[in-house]
Amino acid sequence: xxxxxxxxxxxxxxxxxxxxxxxxxxxxxxxxxxxxxxxxxxxxxxxxxxxxxxxxxxxxxxxxxxxxxxxxxxxxxxxxxxxxxxxxxxxxxxxxxxxxxxxxxxxxxxxxxxxxxxxxxxxxxxxxxxxxxxxxxxxxxxxxxxxxxxxxxxxxxxxxxxxxxxxxxxxxxxxxxxxxxxxxxxxxxxxxxxxxxxxxxxxxxxxxxxxxxxxxxxxxxxxxxxxxxxxxxxxxxxxxxxxxxxxxxxxxxxxxxxxxxxxxxxxxxxxxxxxxxxxxxxxxxxxxxxxxxxxxxxxxxxxxxxx
Amino acid sequence: xxxxxxxxxxxxxxxxxxxxxxxxxxxxxxxxxxxxxxxxxxxxxxxxxxxxxxxxxxxxxxxxxxxxxxxxxxxxxxxxxxxxxxxxxxxxxxxxxxxxxxxxxxxxxxxxxxxxxxxxxxxxxxxxxxxxxxxxxxxxxxxxxxxxxxxxxxxxxxxxxxxxxxxxxxxxxxxxxxxxxxxxxxxxxxxxxxxxxxxxxxxxxxxxxxxxxxxxxxxxxxxxxxxxxxxxxxxxxxxxxxxxxxxxxxxxxxxxxxxxxxxxxxxxxxxxxxxxxxxxxxxxxxxxxxxxxxxxxxxxxxxxxxx
Numbered sequence: 001x002x003x004x005x006x007x008x009x010x011x012x013x014x015x016x017x018x019x020x021x022x023x024x025x026x027x028x029x030x031x032x033x034x035x036x037x038x039x040x041x042x043x044x045x046x047x048x049x050x051x052x053x054x055x056x057x058x059x060x061x062x063x064x065x066x067x068x069x070x071x072x073x074x075x076x077x078x079x080x081x082x083x084x085x086x087x088x089x090x091x092x093x094x095x096x097x098x099x100x101x102x103x104x105x106x107x108x109x110x111x112x113x114x115x116x117x118x119x120x121x122x123x124x125x126x127x128x129x130x131x132x133x134x135x136x137x138x139x140x141x142x143x144x145x146x147x148x149x150x151x152x153x154x155x156x157x158x159x160x161x162x163x164x165x166x167x168x169x170x171x172x173x174x175x176x177x178x179x180x181x182x183x184x185x186x187x188x189x190x191x192x193x194x195x196x197x198x199x200x201x202x203x204x205x206x207x208x209x210x211x212x213x214x215x216x217x218x219x220x221x222x223x224x225x226x227x228x229x230x231x232x233x234x235x236x237x238x239x240x241x242x243x244x245x246x247x248x249x250x251x252x253x254x255x256x257x258x259x260x261x262x263x264x265x266x267x268x269x270x271x272x273x274x275x276x277x278x279x280x281x282x283x284x285x286x287x288x289x290x291x292x293x294x295x296x297x298x299x300x301x302x303x304x305x306x307x
Numbered sequence: 308x309x310x311x312x313x314x315x316x317x318x319x320x321x322x323x324x325x326x327x328x329x330x331x332x333x334x335x336x337x338x339x340x341x342x343x344x345x346x347x348x349x350x351x352x353x354x355x356x357x358x359x360x361x362x363x364x365x366x367x368x369x370x371x372x373x374x375x376x377x378x379x380x381x382x383x384x385x386x387x388x389x390x391x392x393x394x395x396x397x398x399x400x401x402x403x404x405x406x407x408x409x410x411x412x413x414x415x416x417x418x419x420x421x422x423x424x425x426x427x428x429x430x431x432x433x434x435x436x437x438x439x440x441x442x443x444x445x446x447x448x449x450x451x452x453x454x455x456x457x458x459x460x461x462x463x464x465x466x467x468x469x470x471x472x473x474x475x476x477x478x479x480x481x482x483x484x485x486x487x488x489x490x491x492x493x494x495x496x497x498x499x500x501x502x503x504x505x506x507x508x509x510x511x512x513x514x515x516x517x518x519x520x521x522x523x524x525x526x527x528x529x530x531x532x533x534x535x536x537x538x539x540x541x542x543x544x545x546x547x548x549x550x551x552x553x554x555x556x557x558x559x560x561x562x563x564x565x566x567x568x569x570x571x572x573x574x575x576x577x578x579x580x581x582x583x584x585x586x587x588x589x590x591x592x593x594x595x596x597x598x599x600x601x602x603x604x605x606x607x608x609x610x611x612x613x614x
Contacts, residue, residue: 132567143486146494179450179558187453189555216562217589224566227589248496249556251486255523256560259531260439260568282524282534 021092023083026053027099033288048083080108093299131262142250159270166301175219175239176212266290328399330390333360334406340595355390387415400606438569449557466577473608479547482526483519573597
């Protein structure tokens with residue numbers, strides 16, 4: 001049965017209500033998403049930033065601020081530090097970027113004292129609910145690590161498996177993608193894909209099933225896998241996680257599908273102590289709300305695992 | 308106005324009828340495409356291969372062989388040599404792969420005496436007529452050169468500009484793709500993209516307009532380019548040629564769009580003395596026929612330029 005973002009929204013009803021801390025919250029698009037998240041019972045919010053500007057935007061949006069904690073911190077860098085500390089201290093469950101440069105926002109995430117480091121390397125996951133594919137797809141890394149090494153890729157898989165689990169997907173199937181589905185020494189990407197598969201078989205990467213190298217069609221089109229006679233593989237068009245050779249391959253596919261296929265998506269930074277939502281200005285309202293929903297599920301899962 | 312494969316089919320009526328030489332022609336899918344090409348006035352054919360088997364398949368397809376030259380060469384390798392020589396000698400205008408390994412087929416293309424070398428490096432182009440994009444898109448290289456160097460990329464552009472010209476597109480816009488649209492020294496792909504742009508400005512790559520690095524949305528979505536305020540670029544969502552960082556990035560996008568967007572496409576090997584059609588078994592009938600149409604236009608253009 002097709003798994004969709006609606007399924008994720010539904011499973012939110014089974015967890016306790018979460019809270020997002022927003023850094024430099026005086027941003028119309030972000031406040032719109034936060035407002036929707038509250039209305040849809042996804043999460044409450046602490047809004048850290050310029051309180052006057054936040055109020056101004058809220059008035060424009062007919063957004064009643066009485067249901068929010070507004071923390072007045074005019075300096076943007078200081079606002080990120082205050083906002084991330086709420087999450088660090090457990091007073092909020094997830095952390096969201098507002099009107100601030102990605103670089104400065106990430107600096108607060110990585111702060112050794114008040115940030116959200118876990119010792120694990122950070123990566124990015126984009127969750128796709130795409131017409132024509134039954135399973136949710138977890139694309140990684142299309143935005144954060146430019147040229148992941150083999151070790152980076154192992155860590156990216158580990159980070160992403162946690163996100164799958166939070167979405168109710170146990171033992172996800174991981175496809176390290178390439179042009180071809182056989183190892184070719186002239187294509188290092190295929191060699192790495194085979195190494196990741198071996199690391200999985202030997203238990204160094206656990207909680208998932210890795211099978212690579214795989215071409216995209218064999219990874220997510222069961223018909224193509226049948227047609228090419230690849231039915232003895234561990235993945236037959238049913239991959240959950242798509243691991244890209246590098247950021248360019250991932251980002252180009254991501255943009256191609258977002259613009260030309262029918263996709264609903266949400267994004268998170270992974271490998272952090274709590275979910276980090278770093279959507280960009282060009283992401284739609286829906287993407288921001290979906291990311292908050294995703295963050296709430298992941299926050300809940302991280303808490304359960306920490307117990 | 309949207310440019311489509313139908314426009315290419317229409318422009319075939321303005322050129323002389325072409326002829327394709329097929330190596331190891333005893334292949335049902337290939338013969339079906341050749342039959343359609345004849346019926347649609349795209350090209351006649353010389354069928355080189357096992358004449359008995361060709362006749363057997365033709366009977367199954369209700370294909371009247373009287374309109375074709377059938378050349379009986381039972382040995383597949385020998386058949387490639389006989390077939391490519393027809394093109395080399397100008398008795399046929401383009402060369403198509405039948406029931407033979409790609410490696411052996413390419414060996415005949417690269418043969419120094421009877422092959423189709425020009426001194427230029429070979430590359431691959433895939434032409435997309437995609438719903439939601441007004442211009443035809445020329446994707447390169449999604450299938451042939453694994454990790455092109457800067458020099459390779461310059462040559463790939465030169466090869467592909469010729470194909471654009473044959474399709475009636477003068478001075479095509481070339482987008483060297485990456486994740487981002489600014490140069491980042493930590494991402495060599497962006498540096499190369501900028502170098503290609505400079506080589507174009509200095510005239511080392513001519514007959515086209517290169518503007519990179521570009522993200523896919525800025526390259527082919529005018530709305531995205533507007534939204535991101537990238538209106539001062541030479542390319543504003545209107546790229547004709549999409550140059551990929553490497554084969555993996557290209558191939559993954561190619562497969563993503565073919566399976567999940569609405570695309571009609573055709574493929575050619577470029578940089579050869581005559582068009583070479585190397586479709587794979589998984590390519591549909593339509594892709595094979597489109598490739599033949601594309602080949603006919605390119606053959607005509609190459610002949611005119613040689614005069």
